Amino acid sequence: MKKLIFSTLFLLIVIVAQAQNNKADLLQELEKSQPAIQNVNTTATLTSSSRLFGAQDDLTSVILIIPSGSNVTVLGSDSTYLHVAFEENEGFIFKRHAVIDKTPVNTSHTVQYQQPVQQEQPAQAQEVSRFSYLESKYGSGMAARLIAGKIWKGMNVEMVKDSWGTAEKINRVISGNIIKEEWIFKTTWLYFENNSLVEWGPKGK
Numbered sequence: 405m406k407k408l409i410f411s412t413l414f415l416l417i418v419i420v421a422q423a424q425n426n427k428a429d430l431l432q433e434l435e436k437s438q439p440a441i442q443n444v445n446t447t448a449t450l451t452s453s454s455r456l457f458g459a460q461d462d463l464t465s466v467i468l469i470i471p472s473g474s475n476v477t478v479l480g481s482d483s484t485y486l487h488v489a490f491e492e493n494e495g496f497i498f499k500r501h502a503v504i505d506k507t508p509v510n511t512s513h514t515v516q517y518q519q520p521v522q523q524e525q526p527a528q529a530q531e532v533s534r535f536s537y538l539e540s541k542y543g544s545g546m547a548a549r550l551i552a553g554k555i556w557k558g559m560n561v562e563m564v565k566d567s568w569g570t571a572e573k574i575n576r577v578i579s580g581n582i583i584k585e586e587w588i589f590k591t592t593w594l595y596f597e598n599n600s601l602v603e604w605g606p607k608g609k
Contacts, residue, residue, distance in 0.1 A: 445477050446504065448475070449473065450472050450497075450501055451502060456490060456493060460496050468493060534551065538550050538566060542566075550563065553568065555568065560599050564587070571587035574588070
C-alpha cells in the first residue's frame with residue numbers, strides 16, 4: 405500500500421515538473437518572437453517638402469527641410485503633427501505633408517497592424533483644412549497659435565474670432581474717434597479699443 409502511494413506521488417511530481425518545463429519553453433519561444441514583432445516600423449512618404457520642427461509649439465525651431473518624396477519613420481502623431489525620425493534627426497512635421505505607407509507585415513507571425521491615424525480621418529481633415537485657411541491668412545506661426553486657442557494683446561477682432569469664435573454678447577461705446585468694445589464669452593470678457601485687444605479677465609458672477 406505504501407509503495408502504491410509513493411509511486412502515485414512520484415508520478416504526480418513528474419507530471420507537474422514536466423508541465424512547468426513546457427510553460428518555460430513556451431515563454432522562451434514568445435520572448436524570442438517578440439523582438440521580431442517590435443522591429444516592424446510605420447513609415448510615411450512626404451508628398452511635399454516639409455520643415456522638421458524640434459518642438460510642436462515652436463514653429464521657429466526648424467531643424468532642416470525634408471525634401472518631397474523622402475521616407476520618414478513615424479514615432480507618433482496627433483491631429484496636426486507627425487512625430488518622425490529622418491536620417492539622424494527626430495522632430496515634428498505637419499501631418500498634411502505626408503502619407504502613411506502601408507505597414508509591412510512580419511511573415512513569421514500573422515499579426516494584423518492597423519493604422520489608428522486613418523480612423524481619425526474626418527476630424528483630421530477638418531483640422532487640416534482649418535489650419536490651411538489660417539496659415540494662408542496669417543502665416544504658419546500665427547496659425548499655430550490661433551489653432552491652439554491663444555490670445556494676446558494687439559490682436560484685432562478678426563483674429564480673436566478665428567481663435568475663440570463669436571462672443572455671446574458685444575457692448576460697444578463710441579467716444580469721439582475711439583471705439584470701445586467689450587466682448588463677453590462664457591467665462592471671460594475681452595476689451596478692445598479701435599479694433600485692438602488691450603485687456604481681458606474672468607467674467608464676474
